[in-house]
Amino acid sequence: xxxxxxxxxxxxxxxxxxxxACIFSACVEKECITYKHVLVGIELIQDTSNTxxxxxxxxxxxxxxxxxxYDNAKNISSIYLPLKSVSxxxxxxxxxxxxxxxxSITHQNIPQLLSIECGTVMFHKIEDATIDGEIQAVIQxxxxxxxxxxxxxxxxxxx
Amino acid sequence: MKNIFIYVCSCFLCxxxxxxxxxxxxxxxxxxSMPLYQGSFIGLxxxxxxxxxxxxxxxxxxxxxxxxxxxxxFPIVEAGIENRKLLTSDYTYNSSGYFAKFGINYNFLKTSxxxxxxxxxxxxxxxxxxxTYELATQVTESYWNEQGEVSLMPTKSLAxxxxxxxxxxxxxxxxxxxxxSVRYGFAPSFSKSLLGYPTFIPNYGLFLPNKWLFTYSITxxxxx
Numbered sequence: 001x002x003x004x005x006x007x008x009x010x011x012x013x014x015x016x017x018x019x020x021a022c023i024f025s026a027c028v029e030k031e032c033i034t035y036k037h038v039l040v041g042i043e044l045i046q047d048t049s050n051t052x053x054x055x056x057x058x059x060x061x062x063x064x065x066x067x068x069x070y071d072n073a074k075n076i077s078s079i080y081l082p083l084k085s086v087s088x089x090x091x092x093x094x095x096x097x098x099x100x101x102x103x104s105i106t107h108q109n110i111p112q113l114l115s116i117e118c119g120t121v122m123f124h125k126i127e128d129a130t131i132d133g134e135i136q137a138v139i140q141x142x143x144x145x146x147x148x149x150x151x152x153x154x155x156x157x158x159x
Numbered sequence: 160m161k162n163i164f165i166y167v168c169s170c171f172l173c174x175x176x177x178x179x180x181x182x183x184x185x186x187x188x189x190x191x192s193m194p195l196y197q198g199s200f201i202g203l204x205x206x207x208x209x210x211x212x213x214x215x216x217x218x219x220x221x222x223x224x225x226x227x228x229x230x231x232x233f234p235i236v237e238a239g240i241e242n243r244k245l246l247t248s249d250y251t252y253n254s255s256g257y258f259a260k261f262g263i264n265y266n267f268l269k270t271s272x273x274x275x276x277x278x279x280x281x282x283x284x285x286x287x288x289x290x291t292y293e294l295a296t297q298v299t300e301s302y303w304n305e306q307g308e309v310s311l312m313p314t315k316s317l318a319x320x321x322x323x324x325x326x327x328x329x330x331x332x333x334x335x336x337x338x339x340s341v342r343y344g345f346a347p348s349f350s351k352s353l354l355g356y357p358t359f360i361p362n363y364g365l366f367l368p369n370k371w372l373f374t375y376s377i378t379x380x381x382x383x
Contacts, residue, residue, distance in 0.1 A: 062302060062303060064303070065302065065303060065304070067302060069302070082301065082302040082303070084301075084303045084305060085298040085301055085303070085305055085309060086298050086305045086306075086307040086309060087303075087305070090303075108354075109309055110311060110354045110355050111250070111294050111295070111296040111309050111310070111311050111355070112294070112354075112355040112356070112358075113245070113250060113252050113294055113296075113358040114358070115358065115365055116245065119247075119249055119250065120249065120250045120294070120296040122296075122298070122309065123354045123355055124354075125354050145354050147354070
């Protein structure tokens with residue numbers, strides 16, 4: 001009989017605990033707290049010293065878009081740019097220290113559902129990156145996976 | 160995978176060490192005479208079944224089979240299926256899969272001939288789940304002002320995780336038992352063949368680094 005009463009006691013306490021846990025979990029407001037921006041990170045590198053290069057000024061605009069992403073930004077060494085979600089090639093007009101060039105990135109687009117609260121984002125897998133213009137630089141794809149991670153670098157432009 | 164294995168092994172070692180400290184109890188002649196096999200139990204986890212009833216886009220069921228060894232050790236296998244469909248104006252997500260969990264429970268209560276089936280236990284599980292998922296999303300907001308649908312073709316993924324379990328099971332009627340458990344799920348991992356990942360893992364739910372899980376079960380003691 002002692003064991004039966006002990007089991008009942010434990011069972012009752014556990015039921016109460018679980019009910020309270022459910023009530024408290026139901027009271028938590030469900031909102032998206034996940035970082036949702038998916039941007040390709042590009043870092044400028046001084047090729048001779050293999051150190052981060054800080055540009056005096058940089059202007060970036062998407063080819064085919066009227067909106068300027070970086071408007072004559074000063075003392076900048078890395079930029080974060082949005083890739084297209086439907087097309088597989090994205091190009092940017094870049095003016096680096098008054099030297100214009102076009103950066104083109106080819107990529108796969110992979111949709112990802114983060115959660116019911118956050119909805120979907122578009123991940124990208126970089127396949128290739130090229131630069132075309134007057135600038136003397138080498139482009140290097142360091143990380144092909146573009147996800148919703150803050151300040152992650154994917155492409156190095158070696159000057 | 161390696162971490163889960165270490166965790167599960169650690170749990171088993173803890174259980175074994177606790178059992179060793181109870182070695183004095185084994186010197187009891189009544190316990191020594193107790194046969195190893197004390198019965199088999201088949202159970203149904205009620206929570207996913209109830210949720211399947213009132214959420215039309217979700218179906219899941221889970222059954223378990225465990226064996227009583229000297230009323231102390233309960234090796235257990237839990238298995239089930241889970242299908243999920245989310246349909247909004249922005250996206251459609253479909254997933255279907257199955258899962259299996261292997262582990263053992265250790266009963267804290269003293270062995271008894273009066274209420275031999277009542278247990279208060281701690282346990283560990285190693286879980287594995289396979290899921291196939293697909294996603295179609297409408298692109299509406301973007302710097303590029305694009306519009307269109309982007310789809311992810313059906314993608315298969317294999318996931319594993321570990322669980323620590325604390326629970327109780329008591330006889331309501333002869334051979335019919337009700338139980339509940341609180342579980343700490345941890346270290347989920349999945350096959351990384353693609354850039355994306357399954358948003359929902361069968362039985363584990365939304366992919367998070369760790370989470371609390373609850374079960375409410377009805378169990379039948381088999382007559383052999």
